[in-house]
Amino acid sequence: MASSQNVLELHDNNFGDVVSASSVPVLVDFTAAWCGPCRTIAPHIAAVADKYVDRLRVAKCDVDANQELTARFDVRSMPTLLMFKDGKVVGQIVGAVPRHKIESLVEGVLPV
Numbered sequence: 001m002a003s004s005q006n007v008l009e010l011h012d013n014n015f016g017d018v019v020s021a022s023s024v025p026v027l028v029d030f031t032a033a034w035c036g037p038c039r040t041i042a043p044h045i046a047a048v049a050d051k052y053v054d055r056l057r058v059a060k061c062d063v064d065a066n067q068e069l070t071a072r073f074d075v076r077s078m079p080t081l082l083m084f085k086d087g088k089v090v091g092q093i094v095g096a097v098p099r100h101k102i103e104s105l106v107e108g109v110l111p112v
Contacts, residue, residue: 004046010059012068020087022057025109027102029060030070030080037096038079044099045081048106055110085109 010018010028019026029045031038049058063070063078073082073089083091083105091105 004049004058006049006053006058007046008057008059010061010066010069012066015069018057018059019084022084022087024056025090025106026057026059026084027106028082028084029058030063030073030075030078030082031060032063032078035078040096041079041102044102047099048102051103052106052110056106081105083109 007029008018019028027045027048029038029041031042045058045060049056052058061069063075069075073080075082077094079094079096081093081102082089090109093101093105
């Protein structure tokens, strides 16, 4: 699985620090180790994290280990990407999509 040092691990107990308190938009990848489509988009998530490193935070959340967050945001399919701005969900993608779709979601909330 591709990874980037720019992709944070999101847990039930650090959501406030990572997402709510963030001064920049946050893309959260709700994923699972057993999920094939999740592994398919992992390199895209890492690439987006690296490309927008100064303007965006990227985090991944293991749905099996963090059921409180998974339930809170009604995540039912993996992968689910949620875009947060000012601690609120402002966009969503469900399923494995091409990188340009993820970048379009990100660019839609980044300041110009």
